[in-house]
Amino acid sequence: MSSEDKDLTLHVVKTDACGEIQVFVQGDLEMAKKQERCTFLTVHDIGSNHTAIVEFTKHVSMQGITSRSVFLHVSIPGQEPGAQDLNPEARFPTMQALGESLVCVLDKLEIKYTLGLGVGAGSNIIARFGMKHPSRVLGTILIHPTSTTAGMVEHVRDQIINWKLDSVGHNPTAEQYLVFHKFGYQVEKAKDKTKAMAEYKNRLHDQVNPRNLKMYVEAFMNRTDISQRLASELVCDVLIITGSKSSFLHSVETMYTHCNPAKCSILRIDDVGDVIEEAPENASQSILLFCQGLGYLTSLGLCGNRSRSGSINTENNLKVSMQEYDKPNVKRLSLSARGENSDN
Template sequence: MAEIKERSCFIHVDVPGHEENSPDLPESYPFPSLQTLGEDLVTVLDFLRVRYAVGLGEGAGANVLARCGLAHPARLLGLVLVNCTASTSSVADAFRSRFSRWRGADISHSEEDFLIYHKFGHVSSLQEPLHYGYQQIPGEGERERTLSEYRSRLRGNLNPHNLKQYVRAFINRKDLVLRGCRPDLLLVTGTRSPYASVVEKMYRDLDKEKVTILKVDNAGDVLTEAPAKVAVSLLLFCQGQGLLTSLPPPGVERRMSRNISMEEYDTPNIRRLSLTPAPATAANTTP
């Protein structure tokens, strides 16, 4: 992602009350639905004076972003949706039964485990080493570190009172109809994600000229478990929108005849695109 980051501006958006160490939202505050969040997300672009963007959302955030793309298709060139859900699923039903017992000010162990399942997939696959035969899967230590950091955030930095309201909005979401969505879509999931089958069904129901799917084997949280594959797909997707075209395709080394700045390299070569014939030289001029 290094070269992509150098050429891009990432805008991270927190839903109300979900910035780190946020105070409790007032009881009188009606937490917005996912539809309202999606429709109002364009105000962030307006405030920052961003004319066009490519959206990247995960989980409930992907659902919100998809609704923004439907409501404001002229502002979003494309949408990268990680583990997006289009309708209420069995996962949400399971969440509802566990969430109904979540009444204290803190997140209990069972709710914490389910939030981890919601993000990473099967909890057991994160608590115990995974093996194919006798060979351990590479990156298991990194996976455990990521899981530990996520648990720490749940226990220390996120406001559980506000988090419950967001979860309730996610559970009570309305169906998301993406047929006819104007921005191009990249659907991303992993085989260990609880939403893998949901994402696959969404892909089957959509126009294949507008949607592409990336399904990563042996991954639940693809952003941390398979970042290289996601980065390559993100680059190709953006290049399909006419962005980041100066970056070489994966596996292709870029060669430049002289040292030029990044800004110069990204500037189109107008002379190369011109249809005007080159001027005649002494070598090819006839008397």
């Protein structure tokens, strides 16, 4: 484990459909088991791994949330830093298999309920998890999500990129595609985004095995359409976050229109391609408001998400500690209204 992960604990979870999944726990797992912490289950995008979401959780605007929460960061097989080549003869898991297998993470770590948080391809996986195991998911936060199959233009780009990743490893064409996927059409022309893109390219070279990345990209490109099932099967509260310059903006809007309008809300951030890189303050504030609507993190204010000490008064004028006030009120959620979904 790298120095960046020194405050994380690694757990290896065995699954039938996806083999071993590495999970990096950030925060006090024992408190999460007792439901005394808001617990997030995260899945990263293509071209990255769990470290990208860890960086977001460490941003100053996320400090309040992170200090009172536990994060279970899933690294998709073969995408973790320093990963060896996956067996080319073994079948890489589908997006559906990855989504369904996330319940094994909760079972292994003894977590009863969670909040799902996914980015890009990871948000598609989180959505599938929420649809398959509704009794385990209190809410989902989907950043730049898609619910449809890959379009023709996306397939053409993918065929070129996969060939180059497989034959010559990381290269300028592959990098440009992944930068486009992450930041959107116009961001590369903006001078103030140069540093962020350079850092992303360096991280791509340093941390992601190109041949394993090819397999994750292929799984994402071969995803099935879940749009028509969203309204009836994704029954938890849903927050969609996207940027106006996101490369998948149209797909995100399509997904939003297929969700249950009573359960789903969307935040569009202007002049942004990748919201967690370019607008972490906006993203963290919307995540906090979403969590508070579910009865989590109710002691935190919106001004910088700063941690506060001391105590506050409830509506019944009963003084409670901040730790007690931050406990989730799971009884308010209709978790028993729906069993596990047996359909794929």
